[in-house]
Amino acid sequence: MIVAIAKFFGWPLDQLDVVTAFLYGLMKEKVFCSIPEGVELDDGFDCVELLKAIYGLKQASRVWNETFDEYVRSIGFRVSSYDPCLYIKVVDGECVLLLVYVDDVLVTGSSATLIAEVKRQLKSRFEMTDSGKCSFILGIEVVDNEDGSVTLSQARYPGRPQHEAGAK
Helix, strand or coil, X not given: CHHHHHHXXXXXXXXXXXXCXXXXXECCCCCEEEXXXXXXXXXXXXXXXXXXXXXXXXCHHHHHHHHHHHHHHHCCCEECCCCCCEXXXXXXXXXXXXXXXXXXXXXXXXXXXXXXXXXXXXXXXXXXXXXXXXXXXXXXXXXXCXXXXXXXXXXXXXXXXXXXXXXX
């Protein structure tokens, strides 16, 4: 949907990726982790309490989402009534949209200045890779065509869904 909106209004569509996203989330419950074999702690304990969410932890995605949600709301975004992963910010009649899928963020809007400011704010809180114009997201290639249309393609993955489902 965000690709269609950006294309319809002639807005840029940029892509950001949060580096080690799950490590930004602080654990709200007690979770303990055993120490890997070969690692010895000075105090002799064989487990530690996790203070931050880590990859592979069942709570990690939720903790990260809550962390990101809290921050973007603090800088003036509101959540769409239709999509909990779509954030909207309107300033002086200009609009910026963020679409979030775990640690991938698409950014579009009516003002290049406002988009740049939002990116700056996000980068001040989270380490992010700014890929600029979106060309590939979530396994989907995004191609702007000369006629003004846009093509979304998964051509890089021929037969992959069928193969994963066990089809031959």
